[in-house]
Amino acid sequence: MLDSEQRRTFAALADVLIPASGPMPSATAAGVPEALIDQVLGYRPDLAETFAGAVASCAGQGPEAALDELAARRPDQFQALTLLTAGAYFLSPQVKSALPYDSPPRAAHDDTDAYVDMLVDVVERGFPTA
Structure with a gap:
């Protein structure tokens, strides 16, 4: 996983990628x-090495300039960084509660009669004989 310096670098990058906006918190x-x-x-250990390379590539630079350079020169690292950052963001309970989304109620349907009618059609059709 990340050491404290890598986390500081990543935090600066993540806040440029996902700044606070209205009710939505920043990445940090x-x-x-x-x-x-x-x-x-x-969840994605296949991206860990590429992600770590992205963070290392950006260390010691301003986050905006580092991200611009990363996107231009190392698109695979940029993609890993942005994908994992967005995935982590949407796991956050603060983000989930800030999203203006209420799942639609799930209507309870008793479709037993429809299923029985379909099965009657199948039985009436008969089974193929070879």
């Missing part, structure tokens, strides 16, 4: 640079 406020990025890296 949502907890992305802490446990959430570790959780996402656990």
Whole structure:
């Protein structure tokens, strides 16, 4: 996983990628640079090395310039960084509660009669004989 310096670099990058906006928290406020990025890296270990390379490539630079250079010169690293950052962001409870989304109620349907009618049609049709 990331050491403290890598987390600081990543936090700066993540906040440029996902700044606070209205009710939505920034990446850092949502907890992305802490446990959430570790959780996402656990889901996608295939991207861990590329992600670490992206963070290392950006170390010691201003985050905006580092991201611009990363996107231009190392698109695979940029893609891994942005994909994992977004994935971690949407795992955050703060983000989930800030999203203006209520899932539609699930209507309970008793379709037993429809299924029985379909089965009657199948039985009436008969079974093929070879």
